[in-house]
Amino acid sequence: MLASRQFARRLATRNRRWASSHAATPALNQVTEEDLAQFSKILSPQSILSTLGSNSVASSELEPFNNDWMGKYHGDSTTVLRPHTTKEVSEIVRYCNERRIGIVPQGGNTGLVGGSVPTGRGEVVVSLRSMNNVRHFDPVSGTLVADAGCVLQSLTDYLAPHNYIMPVEFGAKGSCMIGGNCSTNAGGVRLLRYGSLHGTVLGLEVVLPDGTILDQLNTLRKDNTGYDLKQLFIGAEGTLGIITGVSILTPPAPQASSNAVLALPSFDSLLPLFQRAKRELSEILSAFEYIDRGAYELSVRHGQGRGLSPEESEGAECFVLIETSGGRREHDEEKLSNLLEGLLSEDKPLINTGVLSQDATQFASIWGLREGITEAVSKEGKAYKYDISIPLSAFKEVVDATRERLREKGLLRPDAVKEVVGYGHIGDGNLHLNVVAAKYTPEIEAALEPFVYELVGKYKGSISAEHGLGVMKAHALHYSKNEVSIEWMRRIKSLFDPNGIMNPGKVLPPPDGTHEPSPENTGTARIA
Amino acid sequence: MPHGDVCRTIDYAVKIRVNPNQTGVDTNVKHSMNPFDEIAVEEAVRLREKLKDEVKSIKVVTIGPTKASDTLRTALAMGADSGIHIEVPESAPAPEPLGVAKALKAVIDREKEKGGVDLVIMGKQAIDDDAGQTGQMLAGIRGWAQATFASKLVVDTGKSEASVTREIDGGLEEVRCKLPAVVTTDLRLNEPRYASLPNIMKAKKKPIEKISPSDLGVDLTPIFETLKVSEPPKRQGGQKVASVDELVAKLKEAGITAVS
Numbered sequence A: 001m002l003a004s005r006q007f008a009r010r011l012a013t014r015n016r017r018w019a020s021s022h023a024a025t026p027a028l029n030q031v032t033e034e035d036l037a038q039f040s041k042i043l044s045p046q047s048i049l050s051t052l053g054s055n056s057v058a059s060s061e062l063e064p065f066n067n068d069w070m071g072k073y074h075g076d077s078t079t080v081l082r083p084h085t086t087k088e089v090s091e092i093v094r095y096c097n098e099r100r101i102g103i104v105p106q107g108g109n110t111g112l113v114g115g116s117v118p119t120g121r122g123e124v125v126v127s128l129r130s131m132n133n134v135r136h137f138d139p140v141s142g143t144l145v146a147d148a149g150c151v152l153q154s155l156t157d158y159l160a161p162h163n164y165i166m167p168v169e170f171g172a173k174g175s176c177m178i179g180g181n182c183s184t185n186a187g188g189v190r191l192l193r194y195g196s197l198h199g200t201v202l203g204l205e206v207v208l209p210d211g212t213i214l215d216q217l218n219t220l221r222k223d224n225t226g227y228d229l230k231q232l233f234i235g236a237e238g239t240l241g242i243i244t245g246v247s248i249l250t251p252p253a254p255q256a257s258s259n260a261v262l263a264l265p266s267f268d269s270l271l272p273l274f275q276r277a278k279r280e281l282s283e284i285l286s287a288f289e290y291i292d293r294g295a296y297e298l299s300v301r302h303g304q305g306r307g308l309s310p311e312e313s314e315g316a317e318c319f320v321l322i323e324t325s326g327g328r329r330e331h332d333e334e335k336l337s338n339l340l341e342g343l344l345s346e347d348k349p350l351i352n353t354g355v356l357s358q359d360a361t362q363f364a365s366i367w368g369l370r371e372g373i374t375e376a377v378s379k380e381g382k383a384y385k386y387d388i389s390i391p392l393s394a395f396k397e398v399v400d401a402t403r404e405r406l407r408e409k410g411l412l413r414p415d416a417v418k419e420v421v422g423y424g425h426i427g428d429g430n431l432h433l434n435v436v437a438a439k440y441t442p443e444i445e446a447a448l449e450p451f452v453y454e455l456v457g458k459y460k461g462s463i464s465a466e467h468g469l470g471v472m473k474a475h476a477l478h479y480s481k482n483e484v485s486i487e488w489m490r491r492i493k494s495l496f497d498p499n500g501i502m503n504p505g506k507v508l509p510p511p512d513g514t515h516e517p518s519p520e521n522t523g524t525a526r527i528a
Numbered sequence B: 001m002p003h004g005d006v007c008r009t010i011d012y013a014v015k016i017r018v019n020p021n022q023t024g025v026d027t028n029v030k031h032s033m034n035p036f037d038e039i040a041v042e043e044a045v046r047l048r049e050k051l052k053d054e055v056k057s058i059k060v061v062t063i064g065p066t067k068a069s070d071t072l073r074t075a076l077a078m079g080a081d082s083g084i085h086i087e088v089p090e091s092a093p094a095p096e097p098l099g100v101a102k103a104l105k106a107v108i109d110r111e112k113e114k115g116g117v118d119l120v121i122m123g124k125q126a127i128d129d130d131a132g133q134t135g136q137m138l139a140g141i142r143g144w145a146q147a148t149f150a151s152k153l154v155v156d157t158g159k160s161e162a163s164v165t166r167e168i169d170g171g172l173e174e175v176r177c178k179l180p181a182v183v184t185t186d187l188r189l190n191e192p193r194y195a196s197l198p199n200i201m202k203a204k205k206k207p208i209e210k211i212s213p214s215d216l217g218v219d220l221t222p223i224f225e226t227l228k229v230s231e232p233p234k235r236q237g238g239q240k241v242a243s244v245d246e247l248v249a250k251l252k253e254a255g256i257t258a259v260s
């Protein structure tokens, strides 16, 4: 532990040295009334929301754009622009680049790392929500081309009559947008089956930081003609440009789906169970999700889905949600019930019991238990979310070690940290470690960071499996990426965005190695 | 002996589409128990949990092709004791409420020598054809009491009575009737349980008796001919306007003018 801490410190110093070889980030300008007048030459009055100028609105109208979903990060932007076309986006960006005004691209604002809200640099928010049309769908190949501001659920609804589904799906689907999903390279519960957006996205249309439109809205499945530029924008969290259009390959809707929740006597059953499920269900296994006892109880308590009866859940240390999707109900159900029966009738069963959904309502209710955890956690309190990739065998260890750490610091008490829970995508080796606090405080943060990052470093894991870095983890990048990687990321950033206007303060560590001020101790940000 | 009736319909959380030749709803979706029937089974199982041995047996009945027995297995996994599957060929038209009521009456008559049936609980309607008549017809031809659209059911075995709270327009109505009776369920009666794995396994060993309509001496041939089923007209998407002026302009465009 000590060694790894020293290593981290050494890296941090080195980063500082490297950073000094780069020009410090150029200063950015605040939006003025003159800028607003320019924006209104590009956009219709309804597309501009500002506390400045003659058509000014109350700052409360900007709150949904200035505050993040968790209520953890607060910006103080005066101006939100809602363009309707790629051309409008391009003209706004070109102007901002000339004037050195920072831009925060925003989709559904459901991001969990503070990437989608301003950081007090006077940025304008460019919200994609008015760009929400499906441009094209080919029912033979399944390629969908849509504006970046299409809400994920609305795309799912659009595809349903054609018998296709979106390859990404998760709890925020009713608000998050496809452009935001690509920008965060969102994972979610279907990744196990359909792979990541790096594979399913076929093309992007991006407005680059100088206003140029990069049109790579391909619908080709195969295209090996040089560098695959679009990949750079997938997961860039809006730091390299604004995604305005997405072309994505959608899979055919499965003809039959089933799910079950299994109650496990102990965490030790988890990995053997996963192996069994993979072997016996093979091609029809479409999700394998882990929910520890604490996360399960939170979800049930906040009404996210109906749980098992008390007798059924009694004595379970953790739970697993299994989903199968396939082409023929009889075949799939037979496989699943063979597995479940086999599991129950063993001498030393890996599961206590479980329930199998009997209809679409129960199917949704069982998914609610898992997909509703994020929401349940936010209803319970203020969440410190660590979305990490670590070896499966360490899932419980990491949650326990974090809880122990907080206990040692005297922070495990109702008015500080209420719960430490873990859940996640076993199929992808991704654990969501959530610390639920009564409120965000510097002490809790100091107890958790860099503790959690070092722990992850120890397992050679990733400090962000799917949520990204945003402002929350930008300073901690070195725990997951070596210095050569970070240096080349910086070079890419300054190649695309020499003036540093695109989502400043996100993803890359600050050049001087400092921690981006967290919301609790900055003058510019308010604390809820 | 309370007695639940189960029939096979399209799951109600699946959006139903009319099949292209307009003679019924598309059946290429997950089939499961009619939600109202699932509630009926749940209520029967809860009655037993409350009344213990006073409930001698819970028997579930379905009419449908071979696959319909899956529905019975679900009911058995929820806690019913045995099932009767009145099997009809895959190609047979869906039976009409009167036919179903006659078949159920015949089943009840057959049960007489085994102790008789005291209570039939069934869904208030099937969600694929929404006829909502079977319970009433069965009570009529059997000469039993009926309490429809139940949102609460209390059975007093000592007095051989059932008290039923019914959902009616604008409120609730409480009725009491002598057993035997037919009760039809409303959505708020209960929330059906998940089937647990051990119970699903046990359900596989529970008996399902297969009989044909002719064994019961009933003819399920429909009397009605379905002429056409069509989807409701597609909703036109709404449009957002940015200002009152724009709204007024749009209304004028659509030929709507103010009256004063």
Ligand SMILES: Cc1cc2nc3c(=O)[nH]c(=O)nc-3n(C[C@H](O)[C@H](O)[C@H](O)COP(=O)(O)OP(=O)(O)OC[C@H]3O[C@@H](n4cnc5c(N)ncnc54)[C@H](O)[C@@H]3O)c2cc1C
Pocket: A069, A104, A105, A106, A107, A108, A109, A110, A111, A112, A115, A116, A128, A148, A169, A170, A171, A172, A175, A176, A177, A178, A179, A180, A181, A182, A183, A184, A185, A186, A187, A188, A189, A237, A238, A239, A241, A242, A243, A244, A374, A375, A466, A467, A470, A503, A506
């Ligand atoms: C309840 C809940 C459950 C979640 N579950 C998961 C999960 O299972 N898996 C997972 O991976 N994530 C999950 N997330 C987080 C996930 O990153 C986001 O929900 C989603 O992908 C972000 O989409 P959005 O449209 O809301 O983007 P925003 O939050 O608006 O933005 C996210 C980032 O992308 C940038 N951005 C947004 N739109 C664009 C654009 N058009 N061009 C360039 N940059 C853009 C923003 O600047 C920001 O950095 C969850 C979030 C919630 C609230």
